């Protein structure tokens with residue numbers, strides 16, 4: 207199966223390439239093998255899940271690669287279904303999202319409630335500044351640390367922070383933005399793990415927006431369906447040139463959790 211990543215496919219640049227390992231020579235187009243199934247009767251526990259996460263890098267990861275003008279995306283199915291189900295349920299049971307001032311953002315000079323829930327975890331003292339707020343990191347839980355270490359290993363990047371967004375249904379969303387904050391290491395990818403309701407994720411080049419519409423014919427938008435258990439790497443310099451959004455979708459009725467692992471470079475506040 208090709209995971210239905212692309213809405214359009216007209217030029218070679220627009221075609222997803224598949225490689226066995228990130229950085230390997232990509233091969234074009236052959237269908238992905240399905241991920242091997244474990245013994246379905248084995249019960250997944252928090253401890254077995256953290257152990258499984260420790261072995262994730264050893265799995266045969268098949269990347270689908272999308273390259274366009276200053277855009278580089280790597281996509282793979284990271285977790286088997288029952289693992290993704292377990293992580294989703296565990297996060298649903300344990301995560302307390304921020305409220306009050308930490309659940310607002312500054313839009314055009316006005317404070318607005320965010321149309322989703324959010325929280326952050328990470329190394330001690332880290333905060334992430336965006337849209338007028340500073341989101342402090344709560345201390346890692348064993349599961350989130352296990353996921354962070356696994357994704358760090360797979361992406362060859364030592365992530366130290368995760369921003370978690372929860373979308374209760376298709377009316378929750380993220381407006382167009384770039385993840386180009388000063389806190390972020392510009393040389394590091396952002397690693398996005400999705401759980402729950404599959405949702406469209408849309409990239410638009412900065413020269414194809416608003417009064418720059420002239421660039422539209424040069425830079426077609428790129429839409430991916432982010433599946434339950436998937437990992438998307440937004441590689442540099444994507445976030446310097448391309449905006450991304452999670453638009454509302456009436457037909458999406460189930461909740462979704464997204465974890466974006468990030469490498470923050472600003473000094474922890476004491």
Ligand SMILES: O=C(O)CCC(=O)C(=O)O
Pocket residue numbers: 369371380385398400407432450452464466
């Ligand atoms: O929910 C997502 O897939 C992405 C969220 C996002 O873009 C962000 O947190 O910066």
Ligand SMILES: [Fe+2]
Pocket residue numbers: 383384385450
């Ligand atoms: Fe983002």
